[in-house]
Amino acid sequence: MRLACLISGGGRTVLNLQEKIAAGALNAEIVSVLASRDCAGVGRCEAAGLSVEVVSPRRFPSEIAFGEAIWGRIEQRGADLTVLAGFLSRLPIPERWELRVMNIHPSLLPAFGGAGMYGDRVHRAALARGVTVSGCTVHFVTEEYDAGPIVSQSIVPVEPDDDADALAARVFAAECDALPAAVREWAGGRLEVTGNRVRIVRRPLEEDG
Ligand SMILES: Nc1nc2c(c(=O)[nH]1)N[C@@H](CN(C=O)c1ccc(C(=O)N[C@@H](CCC(=O)O)C(=O)O)cc1)CN2
């Protein structure tokens, strides 16, 4: 199964997927990494031997033109599934990519999601609200930020002395299991989507994909 990954930051999400693939825990190949800016993830993913290109939305006259440039490159590489791996730009989703784009968000959506909610901003908002649990959400990507069908959610405790860095680290550790698992279920054809609800369907004599 051929994966395309989109980044805007540290690239740790992609490197985690690559580690799972190298360990034989995920039967996939990362065929393209596209970055919306020249970020730390570009060098890290290149150092991991991945094909990386910076495609900045600022180079295009519209969001639609940016989307066409992104999808053209992804389709040229023959990807089956696209993962938003800390990608911070709004991405137009063509119909042919419906339910073939996943995003991982560092909160239990719908809490602390939507425009303006990314990276440490999410964890600071959660701490300011005084939540006692947080976590991450893997969801299919639709036109609206963070509103697509939820594939999985993982819960982590919020400790009384947590600062944003401590909470971010605990949530990211959960992400490192949740995203590869969701990609594996997708690759195995085990995700059934009805409206905004996703069911993981286990079939008899299922070989783990
Ligand atoms: N069509 C979609 N595109 C994207 C989605 C999505 O669900 N549908 N998810 C985001 C990822 N994301 C949260 O998981 C997210 C990323 C960024 C923002 C945001 O507010 N961005 C700022 C710009 C930030 C910057 O460029 O530095 C903004 O739009 O003003 C919200 C949510 C990725 N794309």
Ligand SMILES: NCC(=O)N[C@@H]1O[C@H](COP(=O)([O-])[O-])[C@@H](O)[C@H]1O
């Ligand atoms: N709303 C999107 C968002 O906040 N994504 C978050 O950015 C981080 C990416 O780290 P990375 O750039 O090191 O992979 C991850 O924690 C991911 O959940």
